[in-house]
Amino acid sequence: MxxxxxxxxxxxxxxxxxxxxxxxxxxxxxxxERLLDGxxxxxMAALLTRYDTVIAGDEDITDxxxxxxxxxxxxxxxxxELIMLWYTAQYKDLTGSLQQGTAAHYYNSLIWxxxxxxxxxxxxxxxxxxxxxxxxxx
Amino acid sequence: MSYDVAIVGAxxxxxxxxxxxxxxxxxxxxxxxxxxxxxxxxxxxxxxxxKYKIPSSPYNDKISYQKAPAPTVINDNYYDQQGPNTFxxxxxxxxxxxxxxxxxxxxxxxxxDFKLKSNYDVGCDWPINYADLxxxxxxxxxxxxxxxxxxEWNGLHGGFRSKPFPMSAIALSYGDGILYDTLNNTNVGGTxxxxxxxxxxxxxxxxxxxxxxxxxSSCVPxxxxxxxxxxxxxxxxxxELGAELxxxxxxxxxxxNPSKDLAVALHYQTWEGTKGTIEANHYVxxxxxxxxxxxxxxxxxxxxxxxxxxxxxxxxNGAAGxxxxxxxxxxxxxxxxxxxxxxxxxxxxxxxxxxxMSMGNNAWGRMESPDxxxxxxxxxxxxxxxxxxDKLNYRITRMFRISYTTEMLPxxxxxxxxxxxxxxxxLPRPQLHMIVDDYNIKAxxxxxxxxxxxxxxxxxxxxxxxxxPRAYKGAGHIIGTCKMGDDPTTSVVNRECRSHxxxxxFIVGASVFPTSGxxxxxxxxxxxxxxxxxxICKDYA
Numbered sequence: 001m002x003x004x005x006x007x008x009x010x011x012x013x014x015x016x017x018x019x020x021x022x023x024x025x026x027x028x029x030x031x032x033e034r035l036l037d038g039x040x041x042x043x044m045a046a047l048l049t050r051y052d053t054v055i056a057g058d059e060d061i062t063d064x065x066x067x068x069x070x071x072x073x074x075x076x077x078x079x080x081e082l083i084m085l086w087y088t089a090q091y092k093d094l095t096g097s098l099q100q101g102t103a104a105h106y107y108n109s110l111i112w113x114x115x116x117x118x119x120x121x122x123x124x125x126x127x128x129x130x131x132x133x134x135x136x137x138x
Numbered sequence: 139m140s141y142d143v144a145i146v147g148a149x150x151x152x153x154x155x156x157x158x159x160x161x162x163x164x165x166x167x168x169x170x171x172x173x174x175x176x177x178x179x180x181x182x183x184x185x186x187x188x189k190y191k192i193p194s195s196p197y198n199d200k201i202s203y204q205k206a207p208a209p210t211v212i213n214d215n216y217y218d219q220q221g222p223n224t225f226x227x228x229x230x231x232x233x234x235x236x237x238x239x240x241x242x243x244x245x246x247x248x249x250x251d252f253k254l255k256s257n258y259d260v261g262c263d264w265p266i267n268y269a270d271l272x273x274x275x276x277x278x279x280x281x282x283x284x285x286x287x288x289x290e291w292n293g294l295h296g297g298f299r300s301k302p303f304p305m306s307a308i309a310l311s312y313g314d315g316i317l318y319d320t321l322n323n324t325n326v327g328g329t330x331x332x333x334x335x336x337x338x339x340x341x342x343x344x345x346x347x348x349x350x351x352x353x354x355s356s357c358v359p360x361x362x363x364x365x366x367x368x369x370x371x372x373x374x375x376x377x378e379l380g381a382e383l384x385x386x387x388x389x390x391x392x393x394x395n396p397s398k399d400l401a402v403a404l405h406y407q408t409w410e411g412t413k414g415t416i417e418a419n420h421y422v423x424x425x426x427x428x429x430x431x432x433x434x435x436x437x438x439x440x441x442x443x444x445x446x447x448x449x450x451x452x453x454x455n456g457a458a459g460x461x462x463x464x465x466x467x468x469x470x471x472x473x474x475x476x477x478x479x480x481x482x483x484x485x486x487x488x489x490x491x492x493x494x495m496s497m498g499n500n501a502w503g504r505m506e507s508p509d510x511x512x513x514x515x516x517x518x519x520x521x522x523x524x525x526x527x528d529k530l531n532y533r534i535t536r537m538f539r540i541s542y543t544t545e546m547l548p549x550x551x552x553x554x555x556x557x558x559x560x561x562x563x564x565l566p567r568p569q570l571h572m573i574v575d576d577y578n579i580k581a582x583x584x585x586x587x588x589x590x591x592x593x594x595x596x597x598x599x600x601x602x603x604x605x606x607p608r609a610y611k612g613a614g615h616i617i618g619t620c621k622m623g624d625d626p627t628t629s630v631v632n633r634e635c636r637s638h639x640x641x642x643x644f645i646v647g648a649s650v651f652p653t654s655g656x657x658x659x660x661x662x663x664x665x666x667x668x669x670x671x672x673x674i675c676k677d678y679a
Contacts (some may be wrong), residue, residue: 118353
């Protein structure tokens with residue numbers, strides 16, 4: 001599997017697992033590397049290959065990913081940390097220790113988007129924006 | 139004399155006094171154990187990079203903790219705690235002091251807080267009353283820039299306001315609207331409650347060359363835009379007017395004359411280890427309650443009353459959370475914009491502590507962080523994709539929290555003394571003795587009942603309380619240790635914050651409060667500091 005294909009699969013898998021369609025390629029590249037660091041080449045290659053198989057099949061993607069990845073003993077630990085990483089910019093590696101990211105990772109953490117807020121430390125808008133109900137982001 | 143006034147501690151009290159005195163042409167030196175640290179954007183970056191977003195995270199320059207050791211929430215390497223109960227509040231030792239990470243809430247004390255003994259036969263009375271301090275509260279609000287609603291607060295618990303707030307109240311959060319509609323003017327256990335906007339040292343407009351609040355929601359620990367006031371504002375103003383700032387400089391002794399009725403010098407050691415002396419006409423100690431007591435005890439001065447270090451108080455903090463039927467959209471805007479002040483006074487204070495309540499805009503705080511909610515959904519339940527997004531959103535946008543802070547009564551046995559253990563600079567660590575008694579425990583219980591009632595009225599579908607009814611956190615409000623009073627045998631400073639023993643020594647800060655009240659102490663500190671600055675100026679008239 002060449003690097004570009006790896007990244008493409010990683011981004012596709014990330015979209016499916018996070019539930020967010022618009023993910024940054026730059027952050028994705030960083031996160032792929034971080035997870036390779038934390039879990040190793042083999043585990044990632046296996047997960048991406050499994051995902052590749054799932055999207056080539058006929059089954060509904062959500063159901064297929066659920067069975068083939070999230071409920072699979074081999075793949076689910078890494079898949080779960082992938083989700084945690086996109087959402088919080090942090091993940092737990094194989095030893096269970098929490099891995100911290102850069103400021104850029106933090107500013108892109110999806111949990112805040114998911115709850116229609118913003119990462120604390122950057123403004124969410126102009127003065128008084130918090131008085132109105134927020135929009136639902138894409 | 140080299141200087142007219144030497145001030146120990148460049149926090150909010152010290153920097154305001156330095157500014158006021160320098161503006162009158164006095165020759166001022168401001169000494170600070172800590173340093174200025176990095177530029178604000180760099181500190182904001184440190185916060186973004188921090189693994190744990192704790193109050194000290196932007197300020198996590200390790201050298202500071204070695205050279206100017208201070209307590210942290212993570213370990214107890216600085217305080218030497220003798221118990222029986224744990225003292226849980228901390229402070230920063232740096233230029234600008236703890237205002238770097240304060241939340242910025244600035245309610246005033248109420249009249250009863252000054253007359254606890256006369257009104258309720260507990261604690262003691264201040265030698266001054268609310269009316270004496272009221273003009274200074276107005277000056278304080280103008281000096282640091284406070285936003286608030288005059289009509290809501292004028293007369294609340296008898297606290298009249300002679301002037302409007304400098305800025306109108308910070309925009310209430312979307313969630314506040316629901317609270318006002320449902321809870322305002324309801325009767326809870328015999329008390330009619332009102333929901334009030336919280337007065338804040340946070341700009342609602344451009345003020346004093348600083349941006350209005352842009353809702354970064356990171357007030358604790360840092361405002362990236364300086365919309366939240368911090369004392370670096372007045373350090374800068376003081377220096378611009380000619381005050382000298384000497385940082386990285388720990389004062390180790392205040393030297394008195396042989397009869398100990400005048401202070402004659404300050405002895406200090408720098409981070410580099412060099413030693414020096416400062417001489418001045420007046421000396422002002424504004425090193426926050428624990429360091430101030432520690433310095434006076436090390437110096438063996440100003441303590442004929444034997445009250446230095448005694449009557450240490452904190453505001454004890456607790457919270458409860460609910461899941462409401464409709465979203466309140468937390469994590470947008472300041473962490474709290476409204477509160478319930480209805481339990482801050484009443485006859486119950488004869489037996490039970492008063493408390494102030496804050497309505498949180500930050501979900502369940504530490505009771506269940508967004509990270510914890512997410513981790514449960516993902517790691518435990520295997521949720522992913524749109525279903526994960528929906529469930530995460532559904533829960534967290536409906537999370538609402540109420541926190542309360544209770545007063546503590548002054549107890550001479552709750553105190554700071556000098557430990558035999560030394561800190562990294564070779565100075566004695568502060569030894570703390572603290573007991574949390576029934577006066578407080580009963581308030582925790584009462585607050586829990588009130589919160590449960592409020593949640594029910596809001597239609598909560600889930601409620602979460604702390605497991606241990608005796609549990610508490612520290613609000614970061616360190617009060618007492620240098621009690622103010624008219625009687626030199628039972629107090630450390632007089633009503634002007636002048637030492638009873640030494641006529642040229644002033645002690646200013648929350649250290650002089652005879653009672654703790656339930657308001658965040660800082661505005662009262664500022665009022666006392668401005669008043670003390672005027673007193674010192676009069677000595678030169």
